[in-house]
Amino acid sequence: MILTYLELRDGKIKKASLEALSEGKRKAAELNKQLAAVILGVGKGGLAPEIFAYGASQVYFLENPAFKQYSTQDYAFGLAELAKKINPEIIFFAATALGRDLAPRLAAKLGVSLASDCTKVLVRQGRVEFTRPIFAGKALLSFTLKASPKIATLRPNVFPLAEATAVQGDVIRESVSLPEGLPRGRVAEILEERGGELDVSEADVIISGGRGMKAPENFELLRQLSGLIPHSAVGASRSAVDSGWIGHQHQVGQTGKTVSPNLYLAFGISGAIQHLAGMSSSKVIVAVNKDPDAPIFKVADFGVVGDLFQVIPPLKEELKKVLA
Amino acid sequence: MNILVFVKRVPDTESKIRINPETNAVVEEGLNFVLSPYDEYAMEEALRIREAKGGKVTAVTVGREESLVILRKCLAMGADEAVLIKDYLPEAYDGLRTARVIARFVQKRNPDYGLLLFGKQSVGADNGQVPSMVAEFLGLPQANVVVKLEVEEAAGAAYREIEGAQEKVDFPLPAVISAQKGLNEPRYETLKGIMMAKKKEIPTISIEELGLNPEELAPQIEITGMEMPPARQAGRVVTGPPEETAKQLAGFLHNEAKMI
Numbered sequence: 001m002i003l004t005y006l007e008l009r010d011g012k013i014k015k016a017s018l019e020a021l022s023e024g025k026r027k028a029a030e031l032n033k034q035l036a037a038v039i040l041g042v043g044k045g046g047l048a049p050e051i052f053a054y055g056a057s058q059v060y061f062l063e064n065p066a067f068k069q070y071s072t073q074d075y076a077f078g079l080a081e082l083a084k085k086i087n088p089e090i091i092f093f094a095a096t097a098l099g100r101d102l103a104p105r106l107a108a109k110l111g112v113s114l115a116s117d118c119t120k121v122l123v124r125q126g127r128v129e130f131t132r133p134i135f136a137g138k139a140l141l142s143f144t145l146k147a148s149p150k151i152a153t154l155r156p157n158v159f160p161l162a163e164a165t166a167v168q169g170d171v172i173r174e175s176v177s178l179p180e181g182l183p184r185g186r187v188a189e190i191l192e193e194r195g196g197e198l199d200v201s202e203a204d205v206i207i208s209g210g211r212g213m214k215a216p217e218n219f220e221l222l223r224q225l226s227g228l229i230p231h232s233a234v235g236a237s238r239s240a241v242d243s244g245w246i247g248h249q250h251q252v253g254q255t256g257k258t259v260s261p262n263l264y265l266a267f268g269i270s271g272a273i274q275h276l277a278g279m280s281s282s283k284v285i286v287a288v289n290k291d292p293d294a295p296i297f298k299v300a301d302f303g304v305v306g307d308l309f310q311v312i313p314p315l316k317e318e319l320k321k322v323l324a
Numbered sequence: 325m326n327i328l329v330f331v332k333r334v335p336d337t338e339s340k341i342r343i344n345p346e347t348n349a350v351v352e353e354g355l356n357f358v359l360s361p362y363d364e365y366a367m368e369e370a371l372r373i374r375e376a377k378g379g380k381v382t383a384v385t386v387g388r389e390e391s392l393v394i395l396r397k398c399l400a401m402g403a404d405e406a407v408l409i410k411d412y413l414p415e416a417y418d419g420l421r422t423a424r425v426i427a428r429f430v431q432k433r434n435p436d437y438g439l440l441l442f443g444k445q446s447v448g449a450d451n452g453q454v455p456s457m458v459a460e461f462l463g464l465p466q467a468n469v470v471v472k473l474e475v476e477e478a479a480g481a482a483y484r485e486i487e488g489a490q491e492k493v494d495f496p497l498p499a500v501i502s503a504q505k506g507l508n509e510p511r512y513e514t515l516k517g518i519m520m521a522k523k524k525e526i527p528t529i530s531i532e533e534l535g536l537n538p539e540e541l542a543p544q545i546e547i548t549g550m551e552m553p554p555a556r557q558a559g560r561v562v563t564g565p566p567e568e569t570a571k572q573l574a575g576f577l578h579n580e581a582k583m584i
Contacts, residue, residue, distance in 0.1 A: 009487075070491070072456065072459075072465075072466055073465065073466075076460070096486075096487060097469065097484070097485065097486035097487055097491075098486065100452055100468070100469075101456060101466070101468045101469075101484075102456075104419060104452070104453040104454075104455075104456035104457050104460075105456040105457070105459065105460045105466070107420065107453070107457065108420065108423060108456065108457035108460035108461055109460055111420075112420065112544065113418050113419065113420040113421075113543075113544035113545050114419060114420065114451075114453050116419070116450070116451045116452060116453055117450065117452075129548055131549075132450075133450070133553070134417070134448060134449060134450055134550075135335075135339075135341050135350075135447075135448050135450070136337075136447075136450060137553060138339075138340075138341040138552075138553070139341050139343055139350065139550060139551065139552060139553070140549075140550065140551050140552070140553055141417060141547065141549075141550050142547070142548045142549035142550070142551075143417070143545045143546055143547045143548055143549075144545075144546045144548060145544060145545060145546075146544045146545070146546060147544050182463070183463070183464065183465055183495075183496045184465050184495070184496075185465030185466060185467055185482075185493045185494065185495035185496075185499065186493065186494060186495075187491050187492065187493055188481070188492045188493065188494045189491075189492040190486070190489050190490070190491050190492075191483070191489060191490045191491075191492065192488065192489040197488050198487075198488060199487035199488045201487065202487055205583070205584075229584060247506070248471075248504075248505045248506040249485055249506075251505070254337040254447060255337060255361050255362075255447065255505060256505075258450075262583055263577070263581065263583040263584075273337075273338060273339075273340065274337045274338070280553060280556060281553065284581045284583055285556070286573065286576070286577070288573075292561070292563070297558060297561055298556070298558045299556040299558070300558065300559055300561075301559035301560075301576075301581065302559050302560055302561075302562075302573060302576045302577075302581075303558075303559065303560070303561035303562070304561070304562055304563075304569045304570075304572075304573055305561060305562070305563040305569075306563065306564075306566055306569055307566070310566035311566045311569060311570050311573070312570075313566075313570075314566055314567045314570035314571070315570040315573060315574060317570075318570055318571055318573075318574030318575075319574055319577075319584060321574075322574060322577075322578040322584060323584065
């Protein structure tokens with residue numbers, strides 16, 4: 001069996017989790033296994049039809065009032081109990097903030113190694129091979145995991161969503177009793193920044209600015225573009241972040257986030273090696289830069305040599321036209 | 325409060341990575357190795373907590389003899405002590421193995437601590453597994469990717485980065501914390517610090533001395549390949565009046581790339 005952990009935010013299944021479920025469906029077909037999904041919470045049964053639509057034949061709802069607030073230890077405990085009971089060969093997580101926090105704890109609890117932030121999962125002669133970027137994407141490492149279950153986190157925006165079909169499956173509801181008296185951490189509060197804006201790791205389109213943005217207030221130009229383009233987020237190069245123009249959570253590249261959006265728009269970014277490593281797996285790259293020799297043009301599918309402050313205003317008008 | 329900071333020696337982020345296809349390993353020759361950038365934030369945070377509350381800061385690494393250089397840097401930044409846990413394997417990309425070594429070291433050699441600090445991931449292996457795994461092996465609470473940390477006598481609060489927001493995690497001490505960029509601004513070593521660090525003796529423990537059995541030390545990851553990412557082809561580049569190029573760009577996005 002392949003088990004996929006589904007993460008909820010504001011009561012909905014995260015897109016990255018549906019991507020992981022979709023990859024689970026593909027691997028289950030290749031390996032001739034069943035696909036199951038698991039959700040931790042209380043009263044989440046209404047999500048079952050959506051999960052079956054992505055190909056799961058079983059969905060486990062692990063319930064405990066404590067699951068309403070995320071605690072790595074409690075979640076890992078609940079998942080480990082389930083894993084011991086149903087013995088999945090593979091457990092997929094989305095490589096989100098939560099998945100990256102939870103999966104290694106679960107792996108250690110089960111005494112197995114973990115494949116982090118994978119961008120490819122291949123079945124070769126019945127063996128499952130994982131591929132993940134190392135050095136923020138400067139190289140790719142492929143490997144197999146010797147022990148079972150094989151636990152992997154899958155990078156968001158890389159694995160395509162499966163086509164949803166209306167099918168039925170089994171709902172298995174289990175209440176989990178958690179060990180008492182353990183020292184545990186628990187989420188007390190979530191502080192949303194700028195009304196919960198989309199993170200660069202999850203955006204379909206990233207509009208990034210570099211040293212060429214010149215001042216923090218000029219990032220407003222990129223936010224305006226982002227306002228026009230659905231599912232987009234504002235990114236930045238390290239030099240823009242280190243200059244204090246924008247928060248480090250927007251940084252793309254080594255010591256920032258490694259991203260794979262459908263479209264990456266680079267404004268005033270020269271293309272230092274750390275930055276290129278973090279965004280070169282974007283499907284389409286566009287660059288606007290004054291310097292015709294900027295390394296970013298070597299990876300861009302379309303480049304404009306010009307002053308971004310002169311290009312953005314007419315670009316905005318053109319985009320409004322095509323988006324209308 | 326006693327704080328252990330776990331650090332790693334990695335190639336700096338400017339490095340161009342080359343691969344030896346026969347060994348499926350990164351070619352180390354010509355690389356400039358440094359203290360992993362996220363570990364600098366962990367070190368700095370440890371020093372700040374010690375300055376506010378007293379205690380001792382110990383920097384620890386698992387690696388070969390070459391890793392002594394980064395321990396000297398930690399000492400020069402202000403760590404009180406440093407320990408090298410000597411490993412015989414090159415990079416195995418297996419977080420579980422490293423976490424077992426660290427957890428055993430803490431249990432055997434340093435049972436009295438308030439915080440275990442890490443970088444959120446090493447730059448290079450990019451696994452981000454070891455802090456959570458160590459926390460599990462030691463039965464401790466954890467908070468990863470932390471951008472703000474508040475520590476009291478017996479408890480703390482960590483603000484960790486999640487998608488588009490921050491999550492405040494309350495936890496009792498001792499605990500495992502991993503540092504993200506933004507947690508603080510790491511200090512530079514002082515000349516005096518560098519001189520003192522040079523003279524300081526750094527004790528070495530071999531992995532065998534920790535009493536782990538060979539099964540626990542065998543990597544569970546079998547590397548099957550290492551390669552460069554597919555090279556991108558440079559595309560079209562246009563110049564001209566901004567109204568023209570903006571129009572061409574919008575046309576490319578809409579008609580050719582079909583992205584907008």
